[in-house]
Each structure stands twice: as C-alpha cells, then as structure tokens.
Amino acid sequence: MLAFIGLVTIVLVVGFLLLGKMSPIVALTLVPIAGALLAGFGPEALTEFFNDGLARVMQIATMFVFAITFFGVLQDTGLFRPIINGLIRLTRGHVVAVTAGTALVGVLAHLDGAGATTFLLTVPALLPLYLRLGMSRYLMLMMLAIGAGIANMLPWAGPLGRAAAVTGLDVTELWQPLIQVQLLGIVLLLGLAVGLGLREQRRIRAAGGPAPVGGHEVGGVAATADEAALERRALLPVNGALFLAVIAALVTGILPPALIFMIGLSVVLLINYPQVEMQMDRIRAHAPSALLMGAIILAAGTFLGIMDGTGMLRAMAVAMVSVLPESAVGNLHIIVGLIGMPLELVLSTDAFYFGMLPIVLEVVQPAGVPADQIVHAMVIGNIIGTFASPFSPALWLALGLARADIGTHLRYSFFWMWGFSLVVFGAAMALGLF
Template sequence: MLSLIGISMILIIVILLVWGKASPIVAMIAVPLIGAFIAGFGLDEIALFFEAGIDKVLNVAIMFIFAILFFGVLQDTGFFEPIIKAMVRLTKGNVVTVAVGTAAIGMVAHLDGAGATTFLLTIPALLPLYKRLHMSPYLLVLIVGLSASIMNMVPWAGPTGRVAGVLDMSPVELWYPLIPVQLIGIVLVLALAFGLGVREKKRIAKMGLAEAAASSMSEADLQEALRSISSHGDKALKRYHLIWANALIFVGVLIILVAELLPAGYSFMVGLVLALVVNYPNVQTQMDRVKAHSPSALLMAAVILAAGTFLGIIDESGMLESIAVDSISILPAAILPVLHLIVGLFGVPFDMVTSTDAYYYALFPIVESITAQVGVASTSTAYAMIIGNVVGTFVSPLAPAVWLAVGLAGIDMGKYIRYAFFWVWGFSIVLVLLAVLIGVIQF
C-alpha cells in the first residue's frame, strides 16, 4: 500500500510538472500532503515529516538565497564583462577560433550558475559575430549550452544543490569529487567546440563563403558586439574601477568554499556583504540591489523548501523504503547494482521528459533507495545521475532558459533540439563513462 501511494505521488508530481499543470511549489506540497492523508497518517505525524524534510534542505536553501544575491550583485557591477569582451576580441577572425572562444566565454559567463544570465550575456554579444562569419546560430546556442552545463555542477548551481538536499549533506562536500569531472568536461567541451568549428568551416566553404568566413570581423561589428555586452544591466550600477576589489572578493569566497572554512551559506552571506559595502556604500542602493535579485533567490529557495516537505513525507513515512524493497523483488538482480549507471547514461533523454525538479526530487530518491539496498554508495548514485543529466539541461524544452536562448538567437526550438540532441547525449555518455573510469561513479 505504501509503495503504491508513494509511486502514485511521484508520478502525479512528474506529470504535473512536465505538462505544466502546476508549479513545483504547488505540486510538491499539495500532492504529498494528500498522499499522507490517504496513507492514514494524522496531522501530528505529518508535522513531524515536514520538520524532518525541512531540516534536510534548509542549509541548501540558505546557500541558494545568498549565492544568487552575491552573483547578482557582481553581475550588476559588470565584473564579468571585461573577461567576456577580451574573449570576443580574441575570437573575431576565424570560425574555429570563434567556436572554441564561445565555449570559453560560456564557461566564464556561467560562473554564477544562472542559465538565463549566461544566455543574456553571451548570445546578444556573439550573434553578430556568428552572422558576420556566416556561422549557424544553432551552433552558438549548442556550444554555450554545453559550456554552461559543465559549470552547472558547482555547488551553488541547481543540480548539485538539489541532490545535496535529498542526501542531507553539504553541497560543497558533494561537489569535491565532481571537480575532476568538471576539469575533464572543460577539456572535452573545448575539444568538441574545436571539432564543431572545423565542421562549420567546411560547411561554410561548401556554400561558397570561405573567403567571408576567413575574414576578420569588421571594427564596426566588433564595437557593436562589445556594446551589446556593456548594455546588459544598468550603467549607473557598473563599477569597472573596482574590478580588482571585486576579483579579490570573488576569489576569496571561492577559496573559503573549497577549503570549507565556513558553511557554504555563510560564505555567500559574507561575500554579499563585502560586495555591497565595497560597490554600493549607500544604504538605499544596497537594499535596492537585494530587492532586485530577491525574486530569483526566494523562488529557488521556495522550490527547495517545498521539495523538503515532499522528501520528508515520502522518506519519513516509510514510502521510499517500501518502494525500494518492492522494486528489488521485481527488477532482475543483475540490473540493481548498475541501475544508477543505466539511469545516468539515459540522463539526457530523461531530461527531455522530466523537469529538473522531477528528476532530482522524484526519480533520484527512488534510484538511490534501490541501489543503496544492494550496497551502492548514495554519492555514487548521485554522481551518475548528476553527470548524466546535467549536460542535457540546456537542450530540454522544459527548461525556461533554453526558450530564452532560442528567442535571443532567433532560432526554432524543434530544429535546435534536432541539431543539438545527439551531440549533447553523446557528450553526456562519454562524460559518464569517464567518470566510471576515474572512479567517481562506482558499483
């Protein structure tokens, strides 16, 4: 009975999220509550489930709030603009160089872990360059999306934080073993960008535009691209003269995070305070900056807390354990020890049919419970599912940032999926297998 109710809850949440019939907050609060009542639990028991679930995700929610505020303020100051401008200048004259440079720019732009910001910074700046060289805008979105997905493993981005909340552990601690995978991923993205650039150059040559593709970007086009980068945000808030001070703050926060000198949430709190005081001494301006970025921060925190209620009910009620035990009796024994690997290898297709929240808050707990029963470490299951899925984030039509990217580039969503899907899935499979090879994913 508990298994049936638990599976029904998960399926209903996934269906509601995939088909857009309910927001993540509504789905992950209302459905588990109804499920708990059907299972015969009273209000006192549900209250205990809620408290246990919130305790699991509270630290992650706090980290997300202040990470989004911190990176939002740095974006306001124009901190990342000089790096992106330098890359645009360096990559203006050759199709292959532009493709590789796009990958590097995408990684830098996604240091804040926000997909929408990444596309807003990169696509308007690089699109004129792509048009000038007759390069496909579909290639632009694909490379930026792949680059952003590799950086999306950082603890203040969505996937790692969500999984850390489910496992009730520090996002930074969970992230450590992912660092080698990220480094490998960076090299692979640059290599793939190079290969795609060579392919694109051949395509342009076949069109009889080889001379145009080999020429440098005109000074007018270059200046227009640079202006596009500078135009992002409010000019009155830019603090280019404080870039070195902001660099010290940024690097300091990263060092504190990696060294775990302070809890992740507190690290971003301190970083936010320093960024506000250094860049905007005026109290009203400080409050305005916090207010400007609060909607994004609070929305993410609200989703995480809502997921906490779902996790508390499905775990503390015994539903998750019941699903795992019953699944073990049904699934072939040979599959159980490698179930997490199988799901990881199909992470990109899963991302096409499940939202990020459904994948990490509904599917992951089930797979983790099943594999844990046969001795697979929870973190190994987490890494398999993160690495397999994170690359698919920016090709899924269920991700709002992808629609933003498609709109900015002026391309068709369906055609983009056909153009990018197999490159993304193939990249994901290679990354998962390499993670197995270096021991990050174990059986």
C-alpha cells in the same frame, strides 16, 4: 498499498511538473500531503515529517538565497562583462576560434548559476558575429548549452543543491570530487569545439563563404544605461579577488557554504555600494530569483520528509527490487546516468531530482553503494542536457534571442550533446567517482 500510494504521488508530482499544471512549490507541497492523508497519517505525523524534511534542507535553502544574490550583485558590478567581451574580440573572424571561444563564454557566463542570465549575456553579443561569418546559430546554441551544462555542476547552480536536499549530504562535499570532472569537461569541450569549428569552416567554404570580419566589426556585451550606472570598473580587481576568495573558501570547506555566501554578499555590497539605499536596491533586485529557489528547496524538504517519513520510498524500493534483475539493482544509478541526456526530453530538473533520485537512492543504497556515488552518476549523466530540455525556461529564452526553433536545435545538438555526456560520464567512472 503504501508502495502504490507512493508511486501515484510521485507520478502526479512529476506529471504536474512536466505538464506545467502546478508550480514546483504547489506540487511538492500539496500532492505528498494528500498522499500521506490517504495513507492514514494525521496532523501530528505530518508535523513530524515536515520538521524532519525542513531540517534536511534548511542549510541548502539558506545557501541558495545568499549565493544567487551574491552572484547577481557581482554581475551588477560588471565583473564578468570584460572577460566575455575579451574572449569575443580574441576570436574575431576565425571560425574555429569563435566556436572554441563560444564554449568558454558559455562556461564563464554561467558562473552565477542562472541560465537566463547566461543566455541574456551571450546570445545577443555572439549572434551578430555568427551571422556575419555565416556560421550556424545552432552551433552557437549547442556550444553555449554544453559550456553552461559543465558550469551547472557548481554547488549554487541548482542540480547539486537539489541532490543535496534529497540526500542530506553537504553540497560542497558533493561538488569537490566534481571539480576534476568540470576541468576535464572544459578540455573535452574545447576539443569538440575545434572539431566542430573545422567542420563548420569547411561547410562555409563549400557554400562560398562570407567576407572576413574585421576587428572593428566584432561586438561585445554592451551595457544598458541602467547597467552602466551600477558597474564599478575601478573595483574590478577587488571584485575579482573577492570572487576567487569565495570560490577558494567553498573548495576548502573552511566555513559552511551559506555562511561563506552571507559574508561574500555583505562584503561585495559594502565595497561597491556603500550607501544603504543602494544596498537594499541590489538585494531587492535579486530577491525574486533568490527567494523562489529557496522556497522550492523548502517545499522539496516537505516532499522528501513526507515520502521518507511515511515509508512510501522504502515500500516503492522494495517493490522495484522485487521486479528488477538482481544484476541491475546495484547499478541502477549507472543505468539512469547513461540515459540521463534523453531523460531531459521527458523530465524537468525538478522531476529528475525530486522524483527519480529518491527512488534510485532507495533501490541502490541497500546494495552498498554510497549516496554520493549515486548522485555523481546521475548528475554527470544528466546535467549536460540541461539546456536541451523543453522544460528549461532558459532554453526558450535562448531560442527566442537567437531566433531559432527548438526542433532544429534538438536535431542539430541532441546526439552531439548525448555523445559528449557519455564521454564525460565514462571519464568520471574511470576517475572512480562511481
């Protein structure tokens, strides 16, 4: 009975998230509470489950609030704009170079972990160049999506934070083994970009080809008047050093991630916007996205605390093990990782990490597989497809900016992205991550 209630609870949570009938906060809070009440647990037990769940995610929620605000303020200072513009100008008029540059721009633009910002920065800047060269806008979208997917393994980007909330593991410790995967992924992506760029070059030549693009015609990411007023170009080296210092602190784990971002945010505000009112304006500007992510993580803590405390997850795992072939039990995380990209078409990020990951953990961990290996397999297998998912609001923004449609995007990109995902997955397995 407990396994059945747990299954219904997770199906309802995933279903509401998929259909957009409830926000993640509402679904992750009300549905598991209803399931717990149905299973016979009262207010006292719910309080205990809530406190246990909250304790598991508080550090992560705090990190997200300050990390998103920190990178948002760095974006305000104009730190990333010259890098992106420089790459755009370096690739002028050369199809293969434009394709490779687009891949790198996707990685760099997603350093703040915000998909909407990534596409707002890049698509308007790159689209005129693609159109002038006669290149496919869907090639641009795919390169940006894969590049952003690789960067999405960063601890403040979202998926790892969700996984850390589910497992209770430190998000920095989860990320450190993935650094080599990200670096390898960038190299592999550049190889793919060169190959697809050559293919695109042949296609353009076969079609007659447009006139060459001169350097003066190559645009960049132009700042609006409001954005220009916030930029601090004279402080670019200082802000760059601060960015690298924060990354180094995260990699070394010298301090808790939340404290690192609290310090980083305080310093970047003090250096760039010394007036108190401007500091508060910058915090208010980025508070909505920061608080939303923090609130989702806290709601996820409630969900996981209830599902674990009531024993629903364990009951579901026992039921699943009884019907799975014995050989599949210890490898379920690998099976899910291999089909992680197609799962993006039917599961949102929240549904994947808050719905599927807990069940896989309960099934696979008793077989002796550490939680971090389970997370690595599922993250690497799934994350490249983040911006091929119809449940990604950032993808819809990118499609709108590029004047493209999702059907053509999926037909153009899906198998390339899945194939790339499988290659990275295989490389990570060879490196011993799972």
